[in-house]
Amino acid sequence: MSAVMITRKVRKWEKLPGKNTFCCDGRVMMARQKGVFYLTLFLIVGTCALFFAFECPYLAVHLSPTIPVFAALLFLFVLAMLLRTSFSDPGVLPRALPEEASFIEMEIEAANGNVPAGQRPPPRIRNVEINNQIVKLKYCYTCKIFRPPRASHCSICDNCVDRFDHHCPWVGNCVGKRNYRYFYLFTLSLSLLTIYIFTFNIVHVVMRSVDNGFLNTLKETPGTVLEVLVCFFTLWSVVGLTGFHTYLISLNQTTNEDIKGSWSGKNRVQNPYSHKNMIKNCCEVLCGPTYPSVLDRRGLMQLSPVSEFSANDTDASPCSSSTDSSNSSKTLPSTKRAILCLHKPRPPPIRNNPTSDDLKASITDTAHTSPAHSQAEESSAAKTPPLATPETDAEASVAKSH
Ligand SMILES: [Zn+2]
């Protein structure tokens, strides 16, 4: 038997499940549907180009040369914030590996005991205490993990995202723990840019109309009408959106939690993440620590060397994987088999450890899914802190149209 060693570098992003797309060798990460993102880019760049072409030369001479300079700086900032939001990992949580998932399943089944046929098994939840509030961690049937508090599964990207806010088609990405502040700065700066262009368009038309007349001005600068229309309709939505997110930030709340009413006071539930102080909440959301991506997208996967066997050899490797070898096997002759052993260093599958947000929180695992425990929990509900439900049973995705 002859064996030829074939090595192939595989980066982790190439094997990530979910519906994200990657480019620049995993450096750029977006949702699969990007059509609306291109429209956003086109509207911003197009409107600014018309402004620089038609209004800026006149305003720089007749009013102030700082007008185009400030517009250019604001435009670059808006673009930088948009690309930072769109091209980054929003805080995707890695799925459990098959062996980790089967271990969790075994644990859950052992805790449930024998559920009689025809009866629904108890819901898969675990409780953690955060700032004296009990928060339920729900099990994600797709990712096979207990989601951390505030995480939710985006059905468009098909991933669990930490501190999930919403999926934004305008930026072509989820908005979550790692890109929320850039998303907010994008909406804030875009509001300012829209107001700025709209105002100076009006000023330009008024100044020129004094000399040339209104109709002649519109004929000389045909881009003005288009700019005013785009800015007028953008103003309402973008300024409204910025106001809404300012309100959410002041409460340290996400769009997802706001829509579901997670902390609306039902069942005496209060938001355990709020500092009860608007300034502190704003500082935490906008100036708090940045979090590294846990996906390690550009990390190399540890692949065992691919061996070529003769046709009558048997598969002796316990690590053979039909799914993972699907891509590689296309490049090999049909009579030869590629066996890949994928060993990814991963964090533990049950992520009920506190995030940095929750460092103050003491976590007690009061789970549980066994009927005996459930009954005990129900009977002691009056004594224990109120139950918070950050997620509904349905896989959550707030596809928000701004
Ligand atoms: Zn999930």
Ligand SMILES: [Zn+2]
């Ligand atoms: Zn998404």
